[in-house]
Amino acid sequence: MTKHSQILLGLLVVGSLLLAACGAAATPTPSGPVTIRWFVGLGTGQQPEQLEAQEAVVAEFNASHDDIELVLEVVNNDVASDTLSTEIAAGNAPDIVGPVGVAGSNLFTGLFLDLQPLIDSTNYDLSDYDPATVEFYRDPSGALTGLPFGVYPSFIYYNTTLFDEAGLNYPPHAVGEPYVMPDGTEVEWNYDTIREIGMLLTVDANGADATSPDFDPANIVQFGWHTQWTDPRGEATQFGAGNFVDADGNAVVPDQWADYYHWAYEGIWTDHFIPNDTYLNSDLLVQGNTFGSGHVAMVALHLWCHGCYSGTDFNLAVMPANNGVTTAKLHADTFKIMASTQHPEQAFTVLSYLLDEAANDLLLVYGAMPARFSLQGDYFTTLDAAHAQGVDWDVAVAMLGYPDNPNHEANMPNFARAVERYNEFQSLYRGTEGVDIDAELARLVADLQAIFDSAE
């Protein structure tokens, strides 16, 4: 063989190896257990203790099932959507995804399996669920894409030390209870009251509160109110549930939401009891973990953040009413089966296991309140052990009765694009003084309409 032929042969071998490496994986043999892939990342589930619990669940499942091999696939939340999309595009989608909330699912609308036929064929018992929570997972086409797993009601975490220092009474623990002002007068627990006591609880570096003429808004060290870690829909839904799209597909800003944005904007830039973007991204407020900072007296937030604050000086209060209506936004997590699965029966067996046998272990590490009636008993005992100062968890249960419907994470046409646009609006009113809210809302509606219209 000549030297040139040797080189050419070598190149061919290398090329063949490259092509072989790029080729499809070997087809599994028909015998043996069916592999079911469980994709974690669209919601919670990436913390070390969660990974450990999930791996234990997988090990226990595999030990008790000879016909199915459950494989865990954990991806960081910030790349989870992209990763799942790529897997779907490559025809390599997992079988089950979750825990995943409403917003996390929206990007993949239409790609989840309708569970109803499997529920019917296996006579799966739904009596342990509130029927309303089951219907929560039925999409507009009538497909049931999930079963309730964990719920996270929202309420107010209030800092007892800051209330004590201001000489104010604590906020109410029951819906309908009035708030007692320092002079003994009783007022309705609504957003006017939040503004009034919020300003008293907002203090600058010299100790002046936001009602004082000497108050310095450039040097605030303590705030009265914040709605933590949510988008403009999550903020505004507290004034009454709604959405940016109506039943006919038109872009709208519900009246109560427009009221909210005015209220919030005044609260940030005129009354100063709500932190602006500068403060939210400061060390003072722990880059947005306002409850955890201990420098915000009242924070509207979900149950999943009960561990966000290391102090013990907090308790829970009910959400205030707007025009007599109390609304507490709700988060809910579940597991979903991808419609592309080749093994729907086996995937449903895994899903049932996660919702039943493994539920307690997973709910504990996810910090979720069980959706199943039979599992709710022990849950608050566990929380009491974690917060020995005594927290009124009845507030959380009570707030489940005032969910936002439609949910603030509900789907919209061209979801990701619409979210991006309305988040722009939030960044604007939180970050820039002198914004004309009505004009910006009009611009938002026009842009959203164009975005909705461009949806196929």
Next chain:
Amino acid sequence: MAIGERILATFKRSPKPPKSPLQRHETRWGLIFLAPWIFGFLVFILLPTLATLVFSFTDYSILHVSETRFIGLDNYTRMLSDPIVGQSLMRTLTFFVMAFPLAIFIPIGLAALLNSEHLRFRRFFTTFFYMPYMVPLVSAVLIWGGFLSPTGGWMNRLLETIGIQGPDWLRSTTWVYWSLLIVGIWGNGNAIVTTLAGMEGVPRELYEAAKMEGAGSFATFRHVTLPMISPIIFYNLTLASVGLFQYFLEPYVLFAQAGDPGGSTLFFPMYLFQNFFQFQEMAYGAALAWVLFLIILAFTAVWFALRKFWVYEAERE
């Protein structure tokens, strides 16, 4: 003689001499050594580029690959009704208008200072101005994010020492472009050094002749230095135009994909990126990318067309 025959005759008149065995041997080995690069160029640059052109005429979606259809110019006409396209393009143009003069005149000004015969520690200053260019841009932008932070950032601390309450440089729509300009100025080292090299290449005799003619320093700079370094200015100007239309990394690092504050940094390339990777509308993103390419191409063509009016080229003299 017919045209075809003339062409044939031309070819016949200039036959290439046959390659020697050594030349053939070298050509073959040259191609073998170039093969990895050619392969990489074809697979990782040319093919994806052509693929985006094809995608831009389809409704390709990563979630529905099997349902991909040819939709003609729909993605391009869609831009006309997409308000974000116009807004993001306008932001890009606005920032272009603000940043472009700085990208051209600051390097000229600083290079002129560095080229001054009166300047001491010239090498130190040249290195000093070039150094920022050597810092990886992502790291530099992150450092600038901390420097411009309204709470604890050095910028506002410095302003406080002279009694000025600094603004929120990065989260206010009023100030964010100025912040990006400051970051941009800091990274002008390469343009400064190339301009300086151009100035150093101007023949001394021209300065001496100008001096003998009684020209002052400004007149000398205006009539000798600037014309002689005009090719360098043209080079910087072209690169600055392309760079500003592709302006992406700084806002992306500072504000992730959000275009904060209030969408003011959602420049056209950011929107393009959003469409590709956030909205997963690859086909529409591809169409946006081709429109951006055409805009840059048009701008560059204009610069090249205007070149003959102001760029000094010795070979044309």
